Amino acid sequence: MNRRKIPVIDSDTLAIRRASRIVGTRVAFACAAVVAVVIVAVFVYILSEISPGELFEPVPDTENLQVSAMKLLRAAAVLGVALIVLAGVLSWLVTRRAVQPLGDVLHIQRAFIADASHELRTPLAVLDARLQLLQRTLPVGDPSSSVVAELRSDAKDLINIVNDLLESAEVGGAAVHDTAVVNLVAAVDAAVQSMALIAVDKHISIELDAPQLASVRVPDSSITRCVVALLDNAVRFAPRGSIIAVGVAVTKKTVAVTVRDRGPGIHGIDPARIFDRFAHSVPPDADGHESRTGFGIGLSLVREIAVRYGGAVHVVDSTAAGTAICLTVPRAKLA
Incomplete structure (x- = not known):
């Protein structure tokens, strides 16, 4: 039978990654907006200080260095793009580090739920067994039979809830295994x-x-x-x-x-x-x-x-x- 391994990714890890991407993207966009505003301001200032005819003319300085306004604008644009990329990378790294404590808390929560569920399963199973024994010993027509039946139903509900809690805690941390079709x-x-x-x-x-x-x-x-x-x-x-x-x-x-x-x-x-x-x-x-x-x-x-x-x-x-x-x-x- 053809089998393959399934990678295990729990929903907590997925949620952390999603939160990291969202926060990182928002921070990157905010930084990019600031850089874009600064670059636009530089463009506007340079263009306001020169006439259109001087845009492509080299401007000599006292040290014999010649530079045109167009080259200056091009350099400013390249610098702006580089700063935006750098802001995005730094935002991604900082955000991943910032949300890591949240991941640790979620894993601790999952472990606590699993431990608590394990501790509750045994006493609830004992309670259900005793109620079942009591139900069997009651004579036919006993007025308390309905109450005992309701108690057994409530105990089963609690057992189901605990089993669901335990399964929910264990699913995310289960080991990789082969799954048949x-x-x-x-x-x-x-x-x-x-x-x-x-x-x-x-x-x-x-x-x-x-x-x-x-x-x-x-x-x-x-x-x-x-x-x-x-x-x-x-x-x-x-x-x-x-x-x-x-x-x-x-x-x-x-x-x-x-x-x-x-x-x-x-x-x-x-x-x-x-x-x-x-x-x-x-x-x-x-x-x-x-x-x-x-x-x-x-x-x-x-x-x-x-x-x-x-x-x-x-x-x-x-x-x-x-x-x-x-x-x-x-x-x-x-x-």
């Missing part, structure tokens, strides 16, 4: 079938439009995990009785999975920020912080996985008619 459509269909059982409670149907085959070098479990997170977000905001559309599109180089709901859209937050950990938005009819809607870490985990395998995830559009989120991964080249 898988059919993305099968993994997406598995996610749709799983979430359809949850969506039916809100009378929401999930429709899949996909080709028969879409080969990628991403583990099928990771694909399913990503699509489940996207569908979970869509089901949470979609109105009752609506349809969630899942489409798979294959191009020459990429495979894209788009999940579109009929919800109210994203409000109170930049759509690109919904992939940040624990991002919150404000519904259009809310006027206080109590009504904030959390995205949790599911979408953050989608971005982590996508970036790890050379892909990306972004909001295609978000209006009052609904929101569409697209997950893109490289298409596998078959031998």
Whole structure:
């Protein structure tokens, strides 16, 4: 089987590089603007002091050095370009050094999340086991059975959150490994079938439009995990009785999975920020912080996985008619 190694780049590193480029570019443009203003001022001053006929005439000085105004202007232009290039290089170097502490903080944060998640998994598993034992020992018809069942459900929710935290922390620091070619459509269909059982409670149907085959070098479990997170977000905001559309599109180089709901859209937050950990938005009819809607870490985990395998995830559009989120991964080249 044809295999190749996938380079590991976590989303934190990608964000730091992007911030470095943005800040460096802005500083370089600011420096270039200052240099350009100075050069223009020199041009204007020289041209104001001589007549057009004297522009190309050499001007003798007391030391027998002859120089024309045109040569002086040309020298000033070359000097200005050199200063602009130098400003750009220095801005890039200084910016990279300046944002490095931010990268260290993000890595420390990731390590803390991983350590805390590891510490929480065991007591939560013990708690769930004890609740399960209590549930089994209760006689049929016991009035406390419903309360114990709710407690078990809450414990499972906590376990899922901790597992998501741990997976989010470990994805970025995972080692490079070989990845086999898988059919993305099968993994997406598995996610749709799983979430359809949850969506039916809100009378929401999930429709899949996909080709028969879409080969990628991403583990099928990771694909399913990503699509489940996207569908979970869509089901949470979609109105009752609506349809969630899942489409798979294959191009020459990429495979894209788009999940579109009929919800109210994203409000109170930049759509690109919904992939940040624990991002919150404000519904259009809310006027206080109590009504904030959390995205949790599911979408953050989608971005982590996508970036790890050379892909990306972004909001295609978000209006009052609904929101569409697209997950893109490289298409596998078959031998």
